[in-house]
Structure formats: structure tokens, C-alpha cells
Amino acid sequence: MLEDFLTAARARAPEPSEALMARILADADAIRPRRAIAKRSLRERFGTLFGGWQGIGGLATATAAGLWIGYAGIADPGTLSGGLVEPGAETVELMPGADVFALASAVEG
């Protein structure tokens, strides 16, 4: 006997109304995670600000170099490259004869 009642109840199951479905879908939309923008972490935003990991790498290198120069107290920063550049290449004449033009210009006045 009980099975007949259970069968009848299963056949007469309540169905969600359109209004209920609308409310549920409105809730889902209201709290739906907005992808990308909302999900980006502080670290990601910081990285983007300085040009990604390449930018941060360059910035870190420059910062480390600055700290080293400041800590070492080098009087003449020009000597920093002394060990890397050959002595003969210290002066390069980019405009041969430029001093003559400069002298002529000064004389003509």
C-alpha cells in the first residue's frame, strides 16, 4: 500500500515556478565572479606596472648596482668600467675634425 502512495507523491512533485527560477538566476548573476580584473593579485598588478618580469628584473639590477656604488663609496664612477673596456678605446672620435670646425666657428664669431 505505501508504495502506491510514494509513487503518487513522486508523480506529483512540486516544480520550481518561473518567478523562483528568475530570483535564483538573478542571485547567480549578482555574485558571479568577474574574471580577470577582480581576480588579479597585488603582485600581478605590481608586475604589470613595471613592465612584467623583464621590467622588474632590470629595476632590481639597477637598484642592486646603485646600492653597491653607494656602499662602496667610489669617488670616480668613471673607473667602474675600467676593467671592462680596453685602454685604447677610452676616447673615440665620433666626428673627426670637429675641433677644427669649433675653432673656426669661434674665430668667425
Place this chain on the structure above:
Amino acid sequence: MAFDAEDDRTDEALLALYGRGDAAAARALAFRLTPRVLRVAARMLGDAAEAEDVAQEAMLRLWRIAPDWRSDGAKVSTWLYRVVVNLATDRLRRRRSVPLDAVQEPEDDAPGAVGRMIEADRAAALEQALLELPERQREAVVLRHLEGLANPEIAAIMGVGVEAVESLVARGKRGLTKALVDRREELGFGND
């Protein structure tokens, strides 16, 4: 069941998509899961308006947990059934002060008309008898015999062992039978 005719993706896959902002996944989940949630709430509470409120609240909790959902083998439907059962139980406890006589009787304009009740009357009689069962028995019977869930899943939903579920279902069915026997003649089972 984690599948339906319109969308063969699992509940878990759809929830993960919604958690990443997919609106269509929410729609598929809502149409798949809301009927189940509403059925359980209605059978537990015996009140259509309250059942709708519970269904909406349960689905709201599902939307909220989506970004943090970690499957770990757990089924979305099991989690959701547990939420519904707990919400319905909370409401039942709040209305404890209401005497049983005040619970609305199902409409029953022509009982036993021409010696035979229609199916709707049997369903209404069962729903009324369900409301007279102790809450835990009612939960177990609804999940087992109206939702068609297996005992291990019901055990997970109710937070008890499988043997306890079997016991609750058995006692619930005995209680239902006893309540319905009194109306047997009236409901067209006099000659069964």
C-alpha cells in the same frame, strides 16, 4: 545524477566554470539542481512559500561557494542536499511552538468520491503523513523514497552511518503506513 539531457557536463565541472565567471554554467546548474532542492524543501516543510525561500537560499550558498569549491571527491548534489536539509530543519525548529493541529491540511474537497481517490489525493495524504513523522525519519524517507538516493549518499547528507539511515527509513515507513492505514478506506484502498 550528475548529468541531464541538456548538458552532459558534471555538476562539479559546471560549478568550476561558474566559479571562473561563466554565466551559462550557472543557468545550467540552476535548471538542473533547483527542482531537486525545491522538492526536498517542500516535503520537509509542507509549505510552498517557505520551500521556495529555502530553495533560493540553498542555491545562493552554492553560488557563494563556487570560487572556493574543492571537489576532493565530494559531489555538489550531496553538499546541496545537506544544505537544504539543514535549512529546512532550522525552519522547523523555529516553528516548534506551532501546534500540529495548526499545520495546514491538504485540500480535500471530495474524499473518496465515487469510491476511488485520484492520485493527487494519495500524494497529498502521503505528504501530510510525512509531516507527522519525526524530522530525521522524514529526511531519510524523502531522500530514499522520493529522491531515490542510495543509502551511502543519504548517510553523507545526514552525517550519520549507513545503518542509522536504514533504521530511520524503516521506522519512517512504519510510521507512514500507520498514519495512512487510518485513512485507507477513505483513500480507495479498502479492498486491497
